[in-house]
Amino acid sequence: MDSSTAVRVIPLRVGRTKVPYGQFYGGLDGYSGLDLATDKSAFIWVPIHAYLIEHPSEGPVLLDTGICPAQAEDHAGYYGGTVLEYFTDDDEYDLPADQRIEAQLALHGRRPEDVSRVIVTHFHEDHIGSLPLFPHAEVVLGRAEYEARDSLILGLVPLAYKRSVAGVTRWRPVDFAGPEVGGFSGSHDLFGDGSVVLLPTPGHSPGSTSALVSLGERRALLTGDALYTVRHLAVDDVRQMQTGADDLFIDSVRRMQWLHRLLPDLVVLPAHDDTPYGELLVRDLLAHDGRLSQEAFAELKEYEATTFDAAYRLNPARRPRYVADPAGGTLGSVA
Structure with missing residues (x-):
């Protein structure tokens, strides 16, 4: 597929979410769902991204939708009367007007009504909050x-x-009955042309789904929360909190490692990557209208080479570390 007819992937910045540091990086320390509900000591902000997939003949497809204004501006009201009102904080989300999904689509000449399909990676609220717009x-x-x-x-x-x-009135559940792809025993070719192939990556949620998208000379793996950041490929050294079976999540990451090793042209696009890798990848795709430049690709591969070894063990210099607020607050950052 030449560059003029290739599928494009355009990141849409749809707010940010305030999460406990342990939720992102405490999985190896036994950080649990109970900790998530009670730990108010160390928070970080991370971005929320949805992705606009522009197909040359099928038109615009959206992967996830991010949050809606009511979730950010009236959290208690939106979740009132449910356990979610108490499970998370009122300031869990931040959504400036120019980062609402409809505003982000408009930057690329699209409206919600133009989107014919929405791929939902999983049902967590920061991925489906704006689903009612579609x-x-x-x-x-x-x-x-x-x-x-x-x-x-x-x-x-x-x-x-x-x-x-x-x-939602038009659900389309898929069974991944298609051929093996890398370490994955099944797949689902969304358009039948190999341009957008859905892969099962359960663990973070029961049926978490990732999308392997061909971008001309490159490919991108859109992981939702199957990986929080690219460095979470090093599942033996850094792991996000799990609410389900750890072994299912680890198995999915092993399969993503296999795919990453098999496809040297692959880059990884999680929903919340706040690392320099994620920032560069999003910035370059936006700068080049959903295509990845050779310069950025080379820099991304250099980042990977200095982050993991061949067994996907993490370079000690790339281990995440919480940096506390020097003023003594609960909102820190990651180094």
């Missing part, structure tokens, strides 16, 4: 996620908050 769209997701939509996380929190999914 009642006309076909919503594509892994069947395991779809079938678990009414189940409870930790016996308390619904996997899919009903207010966020109430307007």
